[in-house]
Amino acid sequence: MIYLDSAATSLQKPPAVARACSYAISHYASPGRGGHKPAMDAAAAAFACREAAARLFQVPKPEQVVFTNNATHGLNIAIKALVRPGGTVVISGYEHNAVTRPLHAIPDVTVRVAAGQLFRPEETVEAFRKALTPEVTAAVFTHVSNVFGMILPIQELARLCRERGVPFILDASQSAGCLPVHLEELGAAFIAMPGHKGLYGPQGTGLLLCGQTPPPLLEGGTGSESIRQEMPDFLPDRLEAGTHNIAGVAGLLEGLRFVEKQGVQSIGSHERALTVQMGEALAQLPGVEVFRSKDPSQQAGVLSFRVSGMDCEELGEALGRRDIALRSGLHCAPLAHRTAGTLETGTVRASVSAFNVPQEIPRFVRELRQILSEKP
Incomplete structure (x- = not known):
């Protein structure tokens, strides 16, 4: 997983x-x-x-x-x-x-x-x-x-x-x-x-x-x-x-x-690097909207995205069946979604820790690409 x-x-x-x-x-x-x-x-x-x-x-x-x-x-x-x-x-x-x-x-x-x-x-x-x-x-x-x-x-x-x-x-x-x-x-x-x-x-x-x-x-x-x-x-x-x-x-x-x-700085740098890697890869997929900062220093190890024409909850469940564990929906924060304009759809959220490694990101993106290719 x-x-x-x-x-x-x-x-x-x-x-x-x-x-x-x-x-x-x-x-x-x-x-x-x-x-x-x-x-x-x-x-x-x-x-x-x-x-x-x-x-x-x-x-x-x-x-x-x-x-x-x-x-x-x-x-x-x-x-x-x-x-x-x-x-x-x-x-x-x-x-x-x-x-x-x-x-x-x-x-x-x-x-x-x-x-x-x-x-x-x-x-x-x-x-x-x-x-x-x-x-x-x-x-x-x-x-x-x-x-x-x-x-x-x-x-x-x-x-x-x-x-x-x-x-x-x-x-x-x-x-x-x-x-x-x-x-x-x-x-x-x-x-x-x-x-x-x-x-x-x-x-x-x-x-x-x-x-x-x-x-x-x-x-x-x-x-x-x-x-x-x-x-x-x-x-x-x-x-x-x-x-x-x-x-x-x-x-x-x-x-x-x-x-x-x-070290807090070391953990933070590691997480931000993974978030940048993930954001760049997700942005290459058709129909995927990634919520990321142009300045990596303004974003921690949390990244939201959504896919045009796909329900976020269904997408999260599909990824879960492929052993990609992340969260979909409103994330107990409807105010944040209202502010960002995503209240009606919610988002799919990927978040990393000190234990994630760069090699995991390509597999996650491959599984998502496969799901998107099977979309009717």
């Missing part, structure tokens, strides 16, 4: 990830829930994971790294901390439902979409400049579009938010592990990311990097200050009610170590 769906979940992982998960299941208890060796070893692994994330993402203190179930969990915490009923929030035109649905659920919130055309970052900056008026209480923007791989100009957007005094949330779901993501440099209130994509950890893991201490989304046991009925007022305990997914955390630690060893 050629796996081209890492924007959903990276399938190929460093072998150390599975070993760490297996070891944790057999040897670790719950961190913070006992002074015996299994609990203490679990606590050490959890803290080592926070330390690794703090190094990679320039977080001042490991305690500011909070474990979540996924990026959606972290985004819900962050959004509900900053956005109050009746407030006004600015988002980009490329946000995932993990951003738009929590905002929709808050009563009487005004959501301003600061949209620019696909692969025109200067338009996004200008749209944010106009939208960030005094009544805006928060901003949320993705780093990389999960549909098109477009890299948003987050440095400029962060600067605008700082200048206007607007706290902002960064969704790093498609950038963590392949692009620099630095909490302190950006001045973000929160950065949310999954563990199971570019960090090569298991599903059911995620990180929320906290530039401030928000109210908890959940209440419950933390192993600390148990006499109190209020949640602790310090991180990470304030946001980590209940038993940790310590096997997942142990696996995520090995994923972070892999990314740190390989």
Whole structure:
């Protein structure tokens, strides 16, 4: 199988990830829930994971790294901390439902979409400049579009938010592990990311990097200050009610170590090279429309395309039967499709990871060409 769906979940992982998960299941208890060796070893692994994330993402203190179930969990915490009923929030035109649905659920919130055309970052900056008026209480923007791989100009957007005094949330779901993501440099209130994509950890893991201490989304046991009925007022305990997914955390630690060893820049360059190779090859096929940037530095390892006269879902299934694994449809991001003009059709999305190799691209293209030749 050629796996081209890492924007959903990276399938190929460093072998150390599975070993760490297996070891944790057999040897670790719950961190913070006992002074015996299994609990203490679990606590050490959890803290080592926070330390690794703090190094990679320039977080001042490991305690500011909070474990979540996924990026959606972290985004819900962050959004509900900053956005109050009746407030006004600015988002980009490329946000995932993990951003738009929590905002929709808050009563009487005004959501301003600061949209620019696909692969025109200067338009996004200008749209944010106009939208960030005094009544805006928060901003949320993705780093990389999960549909098109477009890299948003987050440095400029962060600067605008700082200048206007607007706290902002960064969704790093498609950038963590392949692009620099630095909490302190950006001045973000929160950065949310999954563990199971570019960090090569298991599903059911995620990180929320906290530039401030928000109210908890959940209440419950933390192993600390148990006499109190209020949640602790310090991180990470304030946001980590209940038993940790310590096997997942142990696996995520090995994923972070892999990314740190390989280097974020190296992984990103590798993925962009594959995306350029794939885009050039797909563009040669008749009837194929490829959504790609003329400037490779503006696109990460995600590439969408569609074929004239073919349903995207049917095409994705046909490729799947030929052992080409990718994703078709709206990719949980109808706003991005509305902005790009692809809402009615959706797209077929191919996305790569550090484990894909150039030799896989020609076979993928050959299989697609064969499907197109059989089209009635």
